[in-house]
Amino acid sequence: MKILLLMDPFIPVPPERYGGIERVIYDIACKYVEMGHSVTIIAGPGSKSPGRLIIYGQNGEGSMRIDYKLLWEVRKILLKEIPGHDVLHNFGRLAFLLPVAWTKIKKVQTYMRFITPQNIRLLNKSGIRNVTYTGVSDAIVSTGEPGGGHWATVYNCAPVMQFTFRETVEEDAPLVFLGRLERCKGAHSAIKAARLANRKLIIAGNISTLPDEKAYFEKEVLPEVDNKLIFYIGEVDNTQKNELLGNAAALLLPIEWFEPFPVVMPEAYACGTPVLAFPGGGVPEGIVEGSTGFLSNSPEEMAAQIKRIATLSRKACRELAIKRYSDTEIANEYLTVYRSVKNDGEGNHSTAEKKRIVIVTTGQPSTNPRVIKEYEALIVRGYDVKVLYTYSAEWAYQIDKGKFDKGILDPDDFILIGGDPYSQKFMFFLSRVFLRLFKSATSIIPSQFIKNAAISRTAFFIWWRAQSYKADIYIAHYVGALAGAARAAKKNKALLMFDAEDYHRGETDYYTGQSEHIAQIENKYLPQTSCITAASPLIADAYKKLFPQKKVITINNVFSKKFLQKPPAENNNSPLKLFWFSQNIGPMRGLELIVEALNILGKNVELYLLGNDKRPGYIDNLVKSLQPPASIHLLKPVDPDNIFEIAARYDAGLASEVPHCENRNICLTNKIFTYLLAGNCILASDTAAQKYFLDNYKGIGLVYGYSNATELAEKIDALITNRQQLSSFRHTALELAANELNWECERQKLYEAVDELMYMQSNNQGK
Numbered sequence: 001m002k003i004l005l006l007m008d009p010f011i012p013v014p015p016e017r018y019g020g021i022e023r024v025i026y027d028i029a030c031k032y033v034e035m036g037h038s039v040t041i042i043a044g045p046g047s048k049s050p051g052r053l054i055i056y057g058q059n060g061e062g063s064m065r066i067d068y069k070l071l072w073e074v075r076k077i078l079l080k081e082i083p084g085h086d087v088l089h090n091f092g093r094l095a096f097l098l099p100v101a102w103t104k105i106k107k108v109q110t111y112m113r114f115i116t117p118q119n120i121r122l123l124n125k126s127g128i129r130n131v132t133y134t135g136v137s138d139a140i141v142s143t144g145e146p147g148g149g150h151w152a153t154v155y156n157c158a159p160v161m162q163f164t165f166r167e168t169v170e171e172d173a174p175l176v177f178l179g180r181l182e183r184c185k186g187a188h189s190a191i192k193a194a195r196l197a198n199r200k201l202i203i204a205g206n207i208s209t210l211p212d213e214k215a216y217f218e219k220e221v222l223p224e225v226d227n228k229l230i231f232y233i234g235e236v237d238n239t240q241k242n243e244l245l246g247n248a249a250a251l252l253l254p255i256e257w258f259e260p261f262p263v264v265m266p267e268a269y270a271c272g273t274p275v276l277a278f279p280g281g282g283v284p285e286g287i288v289e290g291s292t293g294f295l296s297n298s299p300e301e302m303a304a305q306i307k308r309i310a311t312l313s314r315k316a317c318r319e320l321a322i323k324r325y326s327d328t329e330i331a332n333e334y335l336t337v338y339r340s341v342k343n344d345g346e347g348n349h350s351t352a353e354k355k356r357i358v359i360v361t362t363g364q365p366s367t368n369p370r371v372i373k374e375y376e377a378l379i380v381r382g383y384d385v386k387v388l389y390t391y392s393a394e395w396a397y398q399i400d401k402g403k404f405d406k407g408i409l410d411p412d413d414f415i416l417i418g419g420d421p422y423s424q425k426f427m428f429f430l431s432r433v434f435l436r437l438f439k440s441a442t443s444i445i446p447s448q449f450i451k452n453a454a455i456s457r458t459a460f461f462i463w464w465r466a467q468s469y470k471a472d473i474y475i476a477h478y479v480g481a482l483a484g485a486a487r488a489a490k491k492n493k494a495l496l497m498f499d500a501e502d503y504h505r506g507e508t509d510y511y512t513g514q515s516e517h518i519a520q521i522e523n524k525y526l527p528q529t530s531c532i533t534a535a536s537p538l539i540a541d542a543y544k545k546l547f548p549q550k551k552v553i554t555i556n557n558v559f560s561k562k563f564l565q566k567p568p569a570e571n572n573n574s575p576l577k578l579f580w581f582s583q584n585i586g587p588m589r590g591l592e593l594i595v596e597a598l599n600i601l602g603k604n605v606e607l608y609l610l611g612n613d614k615r616p617g618y619i620d621n622l623v624k625s626l627q628p629p630a631s632i633h634l635l636k637p638v639d640p641d642n643i644f645e646i647a648a649r650y651d652a653g654l655a656s657e658v659p660h661c662e663n664r665n666i667c668l669t670n671k672i673f674t675y676l677l678a679g680n681c682i683l684a685s686d687t688a689a690q691k692y693f694l695d696n697y698k699g700i701g702l703v704y705g706y707s708n709a710t711e712l713a714e715k716i717d718a719l720i721t722n723r724q725q726l727s728s729f730r731h732t733a734l735e736l737a738a739n740e741l742n743w744e745c746e747r748q749k750l751y752e753a754v755d756e757l758m759y760m761q762s763n764n765q766g767k
Contacts, residue, residue, distance in 0.1 A: 001338065002038040004085040004105075005029060006078075008092040009044030009057025009070070020156065020263045021091050021112040021136075024330070026050075027159045031331040040085065042077055054081070075099035087338045094119055101128035106341040108334070110154070111135045111144060112260050120147025132341045132382070134334075137261040137282020150382035152337050155286070156263045157330035158321060162238070163270035165318045166246045173249040174200035174231075175306065176273075178241070178264050181205045181221060182213045186254035186278065189299045191224045193252065193276075196303035201252070203232045204244060246271040250293075250309050253277035254302060261286065266325035272314035276305050286325075288738035290567045290731075292317045313735060320739045333748070340381070340755040355758055356384045358469045360485040361477035362456045364389045365409060366396035367583065369640050369670065370501055370535065370557060371477055375413070377747045378754065386413055386469055388481075390458040391420035391428065393583065395612060395637050402639075417465055418458030431457050439511070448524060451517055456480030467491045472761045473754065479504045479518050486525045495530045495757045501557070503539045506662030526550065530760070531753050538666035538689045553749055558673045560743040563641070565648035565678050568730050572723045576603075576716065579650035579680065581610035581635075581643060581671065586618055590656025590685055590706060595622060597712035598630040603720060608650060610635035610643075647678035651726060652719060655684040658706050668693060676700065676737035681729035683715060697741075699732040 007013050007025055014026035022043075029039045030050045039051035045058055056073050078100045082088060087106040090096055094109060101123065107130055120133065124147070132150045135141035141151050177190040187203055194201035203225070207217050225232045236244055245251065251268040253259075253275055261282040265275050275293040277283050287293040291313055294305040323329065357378055361371050371387060378385045391397060397420060404411040419427025438454035441447075453460035462484030466474070469488070475497040476485035482498060489496040505519040526532065526543075532552045534540035540554040582589060591609070598605055609632060613619050623632050638646060647653060653675030659665035666689045675682050682701030684690040694703050702719075704712040719726045 001032075001087065001335070002085040003029075003032055003040070003338070004078075004081055004088045005039065005041045005043075006074075006088065006090045006092050006096060007041070007043040007047075011044065012046035013041060013043040013048065021110070023263060024156050025091050027157055027327040028331045028334060030159070031327045035331070038085075040081060042074075042081070071095060071099060079103075087341070089334070089338075094123060097123065097128065097131070098126065101126050104130065106338060107131040108337055108341065109133050111140055112156070113140070114258055114260070115140065115144035115147070117144060117147030120144055120149060124148050130341055132337055134337060135260070137285050139258070139282040139285065140260045150341075152340075152381065154330060154333045154337065155282075155325055156261050156266060157325050157327045158263065158266035158270045160266075160270040160318075160321045160326040160328075163242055163267060163321075164246050165270070165272045165314075167272055167314050167318075169247055169249055169314075172200070173247060174202050175250055175252055176244055176248040176268075177201060177203045177205070177252050178236070178244065179205045179253075179262070180208060181217045182208050182210075183216045183220075184255065184257035186252075186256050187217075188220045188224075189254035189256070189278070189302070190252040191221070191230055192299035193254065193302035193306060195229065196300060197306035198229075199249070199306055201230050202244065202248070203230070204234065204236045204241075206235045241267065242271065245273050248273050250306065250312075251275045252302065253283060254299065255280045255283060257281070259283050266321050269317040269321035269325065272318045274309060274312040274314065274317055276302055276309075278302075288316065288320065288735070289564075291735045291738050292320055316735050316739055323740060323745065336748075336752055336755050339759045340751075355382075355761075356386070356471040357473045357475065357754070358386045358388060358466065358471040358485075358488070359475045359477065360388045360462060360466055360481040360488075362390050362392075362458055362462070362480035363478065364392050364396050364400060365403070365414065366399040366640060367392050368477065368501075369559070370499070372409075373559070373743055373747070374475065374499075374750060377743070377750060379413075381751060381754070383754075386415060386471070388415050388417050388462060388466055388469065390418045390456075390462075391416065393612075394421075397422065399639050415469070418461040427461075431461060434460055442517075448520070452483035452521060455517065455521060459483065463487055470494075473497060473757055475499060477501065479521050482521060482525045486528050489528070495761055496525075496528055497531045497533065497753070497757070498526060498529045499533045499535075499555075500539055500543055501535045502667055503542050503663040506542070506666070508661045508663075522546075530757055533750070533753065536666060536668040536689050538692060539663075542662075542666060551753075553753055555749050556673065556741065556746055557668060557670050558737075558741050558743050558746045559644070559670075559677055561677075561738060563644040563677045564734065564738055564742070565644055567734060568648070568651075568679055568727070570723070570727060575606050576652070576720050577606045577608065577650040578652050578654055578683070578716070579608045579610070579647055579675075580654040580656065581647070581674075582669075583611060583637065584614045585609055585611040585634075586615045588658055588660055590654075590658050591622060592625075593658075593707065593709050593712060594654060594656055595626045595632075596709035597716060599625075599627045600709055600713040601630070601716055602627070603717070604629040604631075605716060605720070606631055606633060608633045608635060610637065610646065612637055643674055644678050647674055647680055650678075651681060651730070652683050652701070652716075653678065653680035655682060655690055656706070657685050657687045657690060659687045665689065673737075673741060676733045676741055679730045679734040679737075681719060681726055682733065683712070683719075697736055699729065700736060701729050701733070 011022050014023045032039045033050040041049040042054045074096050082105045089108045091110050134152045134154045136156050179185045245268050259281040265286045279295050296302045403409040418431040435457045441450050442454050459480040466484040466488035470492045473495050474485040474489045476482045477499050533555045535557045537554050540552045544552045655671045665687045668689050685706035702715045704715050
């Protein structure tokens with residue numbers, strides 16, 4: 001790809017010492033060249049580039065004004081360069097895009113400051129084509145979205161491998177404040193916090209030339225420098241910064257303004273140095289509370305947290321830097337943005353209709369969190385998304401209705417197929433009659449159409465109606481939606497994806513020949529897909545073996561970091577509390593073995609079960625079979641968004657799957673990832689998928705034989721007798737959820753897959 005990077009001419013790229021976005025531009029440019037892309041940087045005097053460099057703005061030295069002369073100079077350069085490039089990425093003023101708004105080249109406008117939506121609206125009204133706006137945090141993006149257009153969040157990066165990771169530092173290692181010495185950056189609060197904690201603080205940064213800020217430094221910062229507890233060392237270069245951050249106990253960021261996303265935060269993490277900060281702007285998005293740092297609201301609170309720095313993980317800081325903020329990661333995220341920029345064609349403008357995606361499922365929103373995660377992620381990505389869903393459970397209907405009524409979910413985006421027992425009774429009745437007829441006909445008429453329609457209550461209605469909702473990509477969830485989505489994709493000349501949340505042909509048969517029936521449907525329609533996504537690595541492997549020519553991607557059933565719970569309070573005297581949940585409480589889920597293990601153990605353990613009681617007498621028999629002092633407590637189903645807070649009340653989460661079929665052996669349920677975010681120790685049965693998972697992510701819990709009650713009793717006893725180990729499991733689970741196994745990280749795979757398909761679709765339509 002040939003990439004054109006544009007920056008204001010007032011600060012060189014990269015800056016010699018202090019700098020934010022100018023440093024990011026250079027870092028990702030170096031990474032692009034390393035990846036084999038062609039890069040041209042357009043920047044001011046004193047700049048460097050790993051590729052081509054065009055200097056402009058030489059005649060404007062000493063001034064930071066955007067005038068007509070400078071705009072004309074930019075226009076001349078861009079019109080000359082645009083024909084030889086694939087994308088124009090502007091990190092400078094929005095006004096620089098005005099002279100080339102009408103050109104065909106893909107455009108990306110990045111913001112590292114609070115945005116004025118009126119400017120975005122004006123540019124959009126001007127007829128700009130092929131543009132995507134990005135911000136360096138969700139907080140920044142939220143200030144620009146009211147202006148319209150397609151938005152994405154791409155965080156600031158650090159060249160992680162250029163920083164030295166120090167897993168340990170001296171016990172009396174100093175604190176560091178690094179940044180511009182202006183009031184909004186909070187050096188005075190850092191000083192106060194350090195003094196209250198009686199810890200050394202090294203201040204590094206440039207002194208502002210603005211009169212008010214210079215006076216601030218001279219009156220409130222400099223008098224505090226005693227070279228005993230508080231030190232000021234001036235500005236630092238990259239080598240000095242590496243040493244300063246690496247040898248620090250923590251970086252202090254007591255900001256007092258809407259901080260977009262400070263570059264120094266990923267730089268500190270790259271050294272393994274945690275961050276203590278005040279919340280503001282995008283800063284909270286970078287702090288994994290209790291793992292890579294702490295948030296506070298005052299110097300007094302920060303001083304108390306300074307005394308807890310030893311509880312933070314320097315290793316987690318480094319891992320977070322690599323996985324989320326490295327130059328490699330951010331360069332790839334921008335490449336994804338480049339590929340996803342909408343090509344508006346010859347006569348259209350950026351207000352043209354968005355690219356459309358239709359998600360088709362035989363579940364309903366509250367019974368299928370994976371669909372909702374995909375829907376919300378793709379909406380944020382800028383796509384127009386519709387969900388065709390079907391009724392499946394009364395409890396979920398009530399939850400979904402509440403979300404539609406409150407506007408949490410847009411009812412215009414969710415289309416009910418096949419009716420329900422409340423608002424579309426006749427259609428619901430009709431769909432049940434049709435299902436019986438189709439099932440009866442399968443033994444008489446050897447038709448693929450009949451088999452497709454007999455797989456679920458609404459399969460025929462999806463087949464009938466999905467084609468009416470035109471899209472560029474159809475994403476089918478569950479086999480019952482596959483034929484209808486495939487038909488719609490073919491009719492509307494769109495692409496087809498299939499999301500394998502389970503290994504469907506390996507599920508338990510509910511009628512004779514069901515697995516064979518499913519295999520026939522998959523064998524017919526999965527070859528028509530452009531991509532298959534799977535909810536566990538072993539399910540992905542199974543589909544790769546069946547369809548080796550297809551691209552199969554693992555997208556784990558993780559959840560958003562917004563559900564991350566606080567680290568558990570230590571309470572060694574209370575009974576051990578075990579938690580298990582599912583939509584329904586019933587047999588073949590390992591509950592009988594849990595009760596047997598508790599009876600063998602004979603200790604005061606509390607077992608909490610959450611779910612619907614759909615098997616009359618089952619729960620009563622389960623309760624009766626449990627011998628005191630252990631006890632069972634029943635909880636009613638809740639909104640899926642509330643399950644994390646409930647799970648966090650308990651010590652260990654039970655993933656007691658029984659491999660009674662191949663799917664149950666290789667799938668990973670929502671439980672595992674819920675327990676991680678809740679900070680539960682995981683007690684998992686040794687299905688192939690769960691054993692593989694806990695072998696790969698060590699220190700989050702224990703595995704037991706799914707048919708071995710004695711072994712489970714021993715594992716539970718180990719948690720009772722070693723509360724320190726239990727606490728370690730719980731903290732490691734939270735750390736893993738915060739740094740890696742969360743939707744914010746995992747959805748990047750979805751974005752890459754969908755963006756790539758949209759790129760393919762645009763090329764197909766252009767031919």
